[in-house]
Amino acid sequence: MKIGVYVYGIAAVAYGITDLVWGEFDPSDQPLQAWGDHIPGAKIFAYIAAIWLVVAGAALLWRRSRRSAAASLTILYGIFVLFPLPRFYWGPHVHGHRAYVYFGVLGDVCQEIILFVAAVIIWKSLSGRDSLSQRAARLVRWTFGLCSIDFGLAHLTAVWTVVPMIPKWMPFGATFWAVLTGIAFVLAGVGIISGVLDVLAASLLGLMLLVFSALALGPLIFSFPHAHWTWGANAYNLTAVGAAWIIAEWLATRRQLVRNGQSARSVKPFLA
Secondary structure, three states, X not given: OOHXXXXXXXXXXXXXXXXXXXXXXXXXXXXXXXXXXXXXXXXXXXXXXXXXXXXXXXXXXXXXXXXXXXXXXXXXXXXXXXXXXXHHHHHHHHHOXXXXXXXXXXXXXXXXXXHHHHHHHHHXXXXXXXXXXXXXXXXXXXXXXXXXXXXXXHHHHOHHHHHHHOOOOOOOOHHHHHHHHHHHHHHHHHHHHHOOOXXXXXXXXXXXXXXXXXXXXXXXXXXXXXXXXXXXXXHHHHHHHHHHHHHHHHHHHHHHHHXXXXXXXXXXXXXX
């Protein structure tokens, strides 16, 4: 199944369109403002990045252009990883040295890292003999897994920030679901890192994020239709869904190659 790649590509297009419409980076998921309120050329940079997302996301949907599109997204999402870094200073400076502050800031960075990792996987999976080595594959697995664990710890140490996003009609109360999803993030990360039910863990992680879109983030568009962050949050979350499913299929493919006695570097995996 290549559904993860298609979701990832379509969501990148949607992500870029939101930035084009508002003429700025999404302040919630592309926090360039962490570097300052008046950055020279920020608006031009936002338009360039938005067009970049639209073109690369669309190119990702076609096999012939998929490798170059993935390489392009690797560069762009790599740049996005830099956006929230100043929050490691400003977060504790403003809110104090508390665990939830550090987990939250690290989560901001991890939000960009998982998109970067997914782009790397697509790019390298289409590079034949230059595909990921065992060491690089282990690094990818650990990076994605640790990011998922941090998302869970950010939920569990700051439950009060998650509760308002949970629909009031859901049974058992919002706190229950905030804690449950935090635990689910942690368990998914542990599964991906350890290799125990890792494919299932990554697949369910993507499904959980998709449920977030349907129940929590999607309705925000109707409540705040003119707010950039509501559209951006939905576009980002769908990109993260695609990233999780890309990881799941990549893990499944590598495992199948090992079972068949083949080298994971000798063939083109799931995107060939």
